[in-house]
Amino acid sequence: MAHGFGRSEATGGRDCIDAVRRFFKAPARRLDARQSKVGGGIVGLVVAILIIAVGINGFELLGAPFWVESLFQGTALVGAVALSQVRRRSGAPR
Numbered sequence: 001m002a003h004g005f006g007r008s009e010a011t012g013g014r015d016c017i018d019a020v021r022r023f024f025k026a027p028a029r030r031l032d033a034r035q036s037k038v039g040g041g042i043v044g045l046v047v048a049i050l051i052i053a054v055g056i057n058g059f060e061l062l063g064a065p066f067w068v069e070s071l072f073q074g075t076a077l078v079g080a081v082a083l084s085q086v087r088r089r090s091g092a093p094r
Contacts, residue, residue: 052076 055072 048076048080 052073055076056069059068059072
């Protein structure tokens with residue numbers, strides 16, 4: 001009896017993992033297809049991180065007030081969204 005319980009528990013664990021993999025497989029495929037169609041996903045992310053990091057470090061070195069960093073990040077976010085919308089409406093390749 002104990003042997004059967006242990007075996008079903010191990011199988012149940014594998015079944016659960018398989019179910020989770022199946023659940024996330026389709027959205028992952030769609031996201032991957034979308035990224036390859038849009039292009040520049042990883043490169044754009046790295047460039048954005050570098051711009052934000054260099055900007056924040058620059059403000060810290062200049063001794064700017066604490067709120068300037070938040071203002072810079074917010075401005076960068078609004079600028080990125082605005083640029084994305086302009087590029088999408090103009091039909092420019094991404």
